[in-house]
Amino acid sequence: MMDVRIKVLPNSRKEFVEEGKDGRLIVAVKAPREEGKANERLLELCARHFSVPLECVRIVRGKTESSKTIRVQKTSS
Numbered sequence: 261m262m263d264v265r266i267k268v269l270p271n272s273r274k275e276f277v278e279e280g281k282d283g284r285l286i287v288a289v290k291a292p293r294e295e296g297k298a299n300e301r302l303l304e305l306c307a308r309h310f311s312v313p314l315e316c317v318r319i320v321r322g323k324t325e326s327s328k329t330i331r332v333q334k335t336s337s
Contacts, residue, residue: 263320266306266328270298277309284327285309299323306330 265284272288280286287305291297299319307314310332322328 261331261333264306264330264332266302266330268298268302268326268328270326275301275305277305302328303330306332310334 267280267284267286269286269288270291270293272290275288275290277285277287285306287302289298289301289305291301303317303319304314307317310317312332312335316333316335318331320329320331
């Protein structure tokens, strides 16, 4: 299990995940902030980035803010 600090950029033209200068992940999503759509897309992109199933990624801090902490549970194979 690992906690990762994230900076989310909603309403972006392109979606990407990259490491920022301060060590946080910068995640740009096309989805808007409304109704949790940006958070849903954030979790999908992070699951793909860390190569884990979607249910292994969750927001643990900052659900309504652009700075968040997510928890990634690595699957045992």
